[in-house]
Amino acid sequence: xxxxxxxxxxxxxxxxxxxxxxxxxxxxxxxxxxxxxxxxxxxxxxxxxxxxxxxxxxxxxxxxxxxxxxxxxxxxxxxxxxxxxxxxxxxxxxxxxxxxxxxxxxxxxxxxx
Numbered sequence: 372x373x374x375x376x377x378x379x380x381x382x383x384x385x386x387x388x389x390x391x392x393x394x395x396x397x398x399x400x401x402x403x404x405x406x407x408x409x410x411x412x413x414x415x416x417x418x419x420x421x422x423x424x425x426x427x428x429x430x431x432x433x434x435x436x437x438x439x440x441x442x443x444x445x446x447x448x449x450x451x452x453x454x455x456x457x458x459x460x461x462x463x464x465x466x467x468x469x470x471x472x473x474x475x476x477x478x479x480x481x482x483x484x
Contacts, residue, residue: 372391372433372435373389373390373391373433373437373438373441374390374391374392374394374430374431374432374434374435374441375387375389375430375431375432375433375435375441375444375445375448376388376389376390376405376428376429376430376431377429377431378402378415378426378428379426379427379428379429380418380419380422380425380426380427381425382427384452385415385426386411386412386449387431387448387449387452388405388410388445389435389438389441389442389444389445390404390405394433398428398429401428402426402427402428405428406419406426431444
């Protein structure tokens, strides 16, 4: 069974992730396993090793039956948190698009072919 975890640094949202940890593991062990993993952004990992006492983990949702459902839950959390955080000049950061827009050159070659 998968669980969704939210990691915070000084009570500020850092990352939402999911994993199928043994529920008997301590929160500290779960946090260390996640932050030492290969998919964690370098900046988060770097912050953790500077001040590990500022980081906390909490279980957001547990008992999820498959990785797809857990991933969708994590994506919705990250999307909401990204829309709530604003930059210093008041702009809301936008998540990168997963697909590149078509260019005119590509569209012309499709109509010719």
